[in-house]
Amino acid sequence: MAIICLCNTKKGEKYLLVTGFFKNSAIIDLRSPFGADCYPFRGRVNLCAVNTQRPIIQFAVNAGLLLLGAFLFAMGFPNFIADWGFAPFAWISIVPVVILIRRVPWWASPLWGAFYGYITYALFNFWLATFNPVSFVLVPAIYAGWFFMVFPLLALADRTFQKYAWLAQILIWVAFDVVRTKGFIGYAYGVIGYSQYAWRSLISIADIFGVMGVSFLVVYPSFLIGAWLVESGFLSTAGGLKPPGGWRKPERRWLVSAGVWVALMLAANIYGIASKVDYSDTEKWRPALVQHNVNTWLSGIEAWRTALDSLLDESEQALEENPDAIIWSETSFVPAIEWHLKYRKDRDRVDLILKLKDFFRTLDIPVIIGNNDAVQDAGKRVEYNAVLLFDKDEIIDKYRKIHLVPFSEHFPYAKTFPRLMAYIEAQGTPIYGHGNEYKTFNLNRWDGPVVSPLICFEDTFGYLAGNFVKEGAEVLVNVSNDSWSPEPACSIQHQNMAIFRAVENRRSMVRATTAGLTCVIDPNGKTIAKLELFKPGYLIADVPVYTGRTTIYTRFGDWFEKLLLIITIPLMAAALLVQLMRLFRRREKAGGGSEKPQGSRRQRSAGTKRRK
Numbered sequence: 001m002a003i004i005c006l007c008n009t010k011k012g013e014k015y016l017l018v019t020g021f022f023k024n025s026a027i028i029d030l031r032s033p034f035g036a037d038c039y040p041f042r043g044r045v046n047l048c049a050v051n052t053q054r055p056i057i058q059f060a061v062n063a064g065l066l067l068l069g070a071f072l073f074a075m076g077f078p079n080f081i082a083d084w085g086f087a088p089f090a091w092i093s094i095v096p097v098v099i100l101i102r103r104v105p106w107w108a109s110p111l112w113g114a115f116y117g118y119i120t121y122a123l124f125n126f127w128l129a130t131f132n133p134v135s136f137v138l139v140p141a142i143y144a145g146w147f148f149m150v151f152p153l154l155a156l157a158d159r160t161f162q163k164y165a166w167l168a169q170i171l172i173w174v175a176f177d178v179v180r181t182k183g184f185i186g187y188a189y190g191v192i193g194y195s196q197y198a199w200r201s202l203i204s205i206a207d208i209f210g211v212m213g214v215s216f217l218v219v220y221p222s223f224l225i226g227a228w229l230v231e232s233g234f235l236s237t238a239g240g241l242k243p244p245g246g247w248r249k250p251e252r253r254w255l256v257s258a259g260v261w262v263a264l265m266l267a268a269n270i271y272g273i274a275s276k277v278d279y280s281d282t283e284k285w286r287p288a289l290v291q292h293n294v295n296t297w298l299s300g301i302e303a304w305r306t307a308l309d310s311l312l313d314e315s316e317q318a319l320e321e322n323p324d325a326i327i328w329s330e331t332s333f334v335p336a337i338e339w340h341l342k343y344r345k346d347r348d349r350v351d352l353i354l355k356l357k358d359f360f361r362t363l364d365i366p367v368i369i370g371n372n373d374a375v376q377d378a379g380k381r382v383e384y385n386a387v388l389l390f391d392k393d394e395i396i397d398k399y400r401k402i403h404l405v406p407f408s409e410h411f412p413y414a415k416t417f418p419r420l421m422a423y424i425e426a427q428g429t430p431i432y433g434h435g436n437e438y439k440t441f442n443l444n445r446w447d448g449p450v451v452s453p454l455i456c457f458e459d460t461f462g463y464l465a466g467n468f469v470k471e472g473a474e475v476l477v478n479v480s481n482d483s484w485s486p487e488p489a490c491s492i493q494h495q496n497m498a499i500f501r502a503v504e505n506r507r508s509m510v511r512a513t514t515a516g517l518t519c520v521i522d523p524n525g526k527t528i529a530k531l532e533l534f535k536p537g538y539l540i541a542d543v544p545v546y547t548g549r550t551t552i553y554t555r556f557g558d559w560f561e562k563l564l565l566i567i568t569i570p571l572m573a574a575a576l577l578v579q580l581m582r583l584f585r586r587r588e589k590a591g592g593g594s595e596k597p598q599g600s601r602r603q604r605s606a607g608t609k610r611r612k
Contacts, residue, residue, distance in 0.1 A: 069096035074123035090195035098226025113151025117143035127487035166227035201272030279544035288318035336374035387453035400435025483515035
């Protein structure tokens with residue numbers, strides 16, 4: 001048993017003294033109303049809460065909070081339990097993280113962050129195990145590294161800004177979402193705003209702020225509730241010590257903060273209702289989106305022949321309904337058409353290409369297909385993940401993918417990490433060259449719109465779709481192949497992000513995929529037609545060609561993301577400076593305090609001698 005005594009310093013400052021078996025137990029660094037800088041009983045101390053539980057219990061509670069946070073986060077998105085996810089979980093998914101940050105020492109926060117990042121993204125991206133083994137190993141590891149840095153920043157804000165630390169933590173979290181979507185390893189899966197894809201009146205603000213504006217509103221209640229629970233004494237210390245008076249009613253500032261969030265939510269939804277696009281009188285476009293549902297893992301001439309037969313069969317059935325165009329999925333036809341027709345070294349592949357062109361020659365409508373485009377560059381063959389536009393059997397335009405999938409399509413550090421590169425290539429991963437032009441396809445000659453040929457996960461990045469709209473795209477077209485994974489959540493997570501591209505730019509989007517999710521999304525983010533996953537078929541629907549509005553997001557791009565970074569980076573630099581100054585002052589006081597008693601003793605000794 002531990003004996004806990006409330007003690008006073010000579011200056012009237014209070015602290016808790018622990019004796020007995022637990023006298024060496026950790027003293028939690030908490031602030032008002034709990035106290036601050038409690039150990040080693042120097043500086044400004046109001047009330048110190050002491051951890052009186054054994055380390056194994058402390059660890060178990062912390063680990064439980066970590067696992068709960070990771071589970072709630074994964075459940076907020078399409079997951080292994082519910083294909084379409086439990087979106088309400090996202091609103092509270094970070095509460096356990098806030099409590100965990102307060103419980104653990106600052107020096108331990110990076111390790112807890114690494115564990116959180118790895119477990120969270122292993123759960124969230126569970127389908128990567130069947131999609132790409134390399135990615136399943138690397139993506140959680142990358143996020144372990146990200147959160148190794150994020151958790152100390154959250155802890156720094158918690159220890160610096162005290163009552164309003166939760167506001168700084170919101171900025172840190174959303175700014176982190178911004179940073180991790182940039183560069184070579186940029187990866188938009190898991191941006192928490194995407195969890196609300198079905199709340200159309202809320203996500204309408206994306207046409208101003210982008211998805212990060214929605215993310216800000218989603219994480220707000222998590223950090224607010226977490227901070228309130230911690231201040232109220234809920235699991236604030238492993239020993240269960242509560243502040244004087246036990247559980248208290250929320251102070252006025254908590255009610256005001258909650259009221260601000262409610263006001264923001266009301267404003268967002270009112271804007272969403274008022275800004276809803278009415279496209280009833282707009283021109284309609286009727287493309288046939290073909291989903292041939294083949295086994296993408298099979299390769300070679302026989303697999304490609306089977307895929308082509310399925311594509312031709314579905315297309316011929318679709319032609320009976322007189323569509324305005326035919327769209328096939330990403331790399332739906334694998335052999336590089338122009339390369340093999342030029343060099344003609346493989347007769348089987350040439351025959352397959354000629355069969356394809358024979359079919360296209362009979363058509364009076366445009367055809368858009370995914371293909372591995374190849375060119376000779378400095379004596380080497382360079383392949384591109386491309387989309388080709390056919391007029392009968394002639395290629396009249398092409399787009400080469402700009403934003404490649406890290407590790408699966410692109411690895412720029414082959415010379416630095418040759419073994420990793422060899423492992424990637426051993427998995428059968430295609431390595432592509434970078435496209436560099438925002439090419440739109442003008443279908444006016446067939447009385448169609450100008451379309452953007454986004455490839456695969458390019459529709460998960462707002463800047464790409466926005467740039468295509470600036471180039472004149474009237475309808476966003478995405479061709480994808482997510483059939484590498486048999487998990488429905490893989491395709492659904494992807495499609496949910498595509499919804500935001502339609503809303504951000506107020507343009508319709510059509511998605512033609514190998515096995516799902518083939519669909520049509522209107523400018524309001526509503527999926528107005530879709531095919532069942534993992535079944536062959538085609539989809540023909542009236543696609544609104546709406547161009548009546550140029551949104552703030554289209555015009556100014558990711559301005560809100562830049563604003564977040566402009567605020568957050570100096571804020572955290574200031575927080576670090578404040579902590580360094582506090583540390584310096586504590587050391588100064590500690591040095592002065594240790595000398596004073598010695599001086600006093602010398603003075604007392606001299607006085608005693610004089611009296612004698």
